[in-house]
Amino acid sequence: MDMIDPFGRTISYLRVSVTDRCDFRCTYCMAEDMAFLPKKDLLSLEELDRLCTVFIEKGVRRLRLTGGEPLVRKNIMHLVRQLSRHLDSGALEELTLTTNGSQLSRFAAELADCGVKRINVSLDTLDADKFHKITRWGHLDKVMQGIDAAQAAGLKVKLNAVALKDFNDAELPEMMRWAHGRGMDLTVIETMPMGEIDTDRTDQYLPLSLLRASLERQFTLTDIPFKTGGPARYVHVAETGGRLGFITPMTHNFCESCNRVRLTCTGTLYMCLGQEDAADLRSPLRASEGNELVAEAIDEAIGRKPKGHDFIIDRRTSRPSVSRHMSVTGG
């Protein structure tokens, strides 16, 4: 039975944050001094597989692993390998991953072997010093090696860059040329007010309407209907022959076509990235060996999926719209 929410939207896309831990501390995502979940609160890989399988039985066709950084979860490839049986059976159309790329050179070949066809790599700058500054702990050369390894393994790579005022706005045209030159799409994302960070988001926030207007002074952008199952709206760039995506949760929300829910590594289901409401799936999962209780809890949660989010970034609103960091749900 399909999962259909109160607004008639069919839920066919599950994002699973397999860990809240990350080997980077991107300044817009996390505070430097983050408290992470005790290991005992995490679902085991077997429990994550069981939950994902219930969602697939209930109509999920695309599944994205994320984090934290998914590739730092111990034995993560065991879960990927297990989930790949749903690709083999045809129940799942796509198994994919969002990663910061730091561990990709180790895992790219195995991901491809498990049937992963495309991945998103988050990359906000091509300047090594700026990269270290924004990620606090990351090294650009490791990520570049990861991208090379992914492409060598035959994975299609899309780059995701958060557009940050006075940080990477001037560099984005060059990043786009570079990405397109290597056969990668680039998607730019507006920063969202999620979790307390060490800086003021108002100083970082760049509405993508401004970025698009500035790009249009140099490039010919044509809207295209291309979709990957996510919320990006794409343009074709005549000068590079590549695709550029815009994810605009702040200036133009896309909630009317939302097909997603998000599961965290503790078995908490968020029905909307921009709302606090959540459902506990860990208790019904652990309460019985059968899946009836958890399937009922999922139906109940989908039945209260909200219409949309109400993110605000301005000088008068000092508190983030939602208290949890993006690393809890993985975007």
Ligand code: SAM
């Ligand atoms: N570690 C993985 C990665 O770097 O892709 C997966 C998790 S990370 C939280 C997922 C994406 O969310 C990254 O592209 C990151 O840049 C983005 N992100 C984090 N905090 C954000 C925020 N407040 N607003 C918009 N995007 C954010």
